[in-house]
Amino acid sequence: MADFTARPRRSVLYMPGSNARALEKAKEIPADALILDLEDAVAPDAKEEARQQVCDAVKAGGYGKREIAIRVNALDTAWGKDDIAAAVAAGPDAILVPKINTPDDVTLAESQMAAAGAPETMQLWCMIETPLAMLNIKEIAAKTETSLRMNVWVMGTNDIAKELRCQHTPERMPMMTSLGLAMLAARAYGLVILDGVYNDIKDEDGFFAMCEQGRDLGMDGKTLIHPSQVGPCNKVFSPDEETVAFSRKVIEAFDQPENQGKGVLKVDGKMVEILHAEIARRVVNVADQIAELEKANG
Template sequence: MTAPLRPRRSALYMPGSNARALEKAKTLDVDCLLLDLEDAVAPDAKELARTQISDAVSAGGYGEREVVIRINGMDTPWGEDDLKMAVKAAPDAILVPKVNAPADLQRVAHMLSLHGASHDLKIWAMMETPEAMLNAAAIGACGRDPEVRLSCFVMGTNDLAKETRARLMPGRAVMMPWLMTCVAAARAGGIDILDGVYNAFQDDEGFAAECAQGAEMGMDGKTLIHPKQIASCHAAFSPTEEEVAWARKINEIFDLPENADKGAIQVDGKMVERLHAEMGKRVIAIADAIAARA
């Protein structure tokens, strides 16, 4: 049975070392919470952050928000303890940083099984290294292997810029080949993909433009660094009323008995193929899932 779609329009990073932020997250109108043990936490605060995230996730109170814990890499002094904590706390997913190849995900999946993790605990992969860009197709293919648990890519554009020495410029022209490669790899693997962060969180216009770009590229949503970015993000990645109405209309028409064997029909002066109806079903499902969260 296919799992119901979950809106992943917005995914807000929250530092695990900030107890007040972890509590505030329970009140934010965000689809996903990325509770961070990695980049946002200084080395001397790692253990405190781990304890605070463990307590917060175990206590619950996050409602319909998808809760994801970003652990430190398994090659760091903190990675294994982070993973053990996450298994006990039981979030929706674990976000693995700096994934370079399928073996990185397979190792984490194996450790999850060893520690008795529920199979409902999924893996998300940070795509943020040159190796990941070269191996994107193979990493994405892990989404077809239920043992690996992969359900989402997260673009780490800041780290990718650092590692490649590419410049993060308005329009992201130099990033586009990597971003679209990862979109294709995610779709081939049957998983979701979230766009990278926009650093200038006071630049509302620039942020809205980048959200629109991500939606045009086929991203499912965007990672955020500040709560003020949530509303614009939702506006860009939510189906419009017109899109939902059109999707419902063409599906209703294709469902008529006289159209059962047709691959294309005319609707309001436009030729519409059955594939458009299938695309519309996803639009409707996402719209219904968003409405259910309200």
């Protein structure tokens, strides 16, 4: 089975499923992935129309190498089950399910996808956005031991703030426990984890700073609400040229026959260990995949 974690997801842009113009515009936006949204961005009386519109757009294609996920409504709503059936038939790369609170929610989502005929290659992405999810986070993550689909978590920071009754501060200290717990569980079980959105579209400096914070925390990328956020986000979550160049030197040094079995080497005057070589290989792999993706999407 393919390794779904080994691809760039620096920028993951939500697009409202009820807006046909936005769905078309998304084909030209340099985001690594798109979430075509049937949930929060769609009013109740527009849910069925949006479902049809999104599914038609996915079937029609034209999104290049961008990864496509459809966010359905929660499984316990009137639309959830029908959303999954229609989304599976449309054939996106992933189904994003909100309000994953327990391991049983993962099981239910997977069973509904299977019942709708989803191929094994169709991924399950999970919104992690409630206090209950944080209390069950290890058990949810441990579903990777049996799950064939779950590979990406999306942090729902707006919902976390709502449920905790906390504030969106620049440092995000009120929700740092939630982010940290999710990060620990994701890394322990090999999951991709994406940071939540930044709501103030006009605050470019604040957005850039929060992208840097997410990157420094270890997030694989960030979810976005406006096309203007894609460029800065891609920049922050891409390894810089100097880091990539040094990483290549580290890999080359450890690959030299005379260095086989050595645990520590000096590269450009810096002492590097085997663990640094592992980090370097990941950096180079990410950089190469970013270059390939950007070339494919023009």
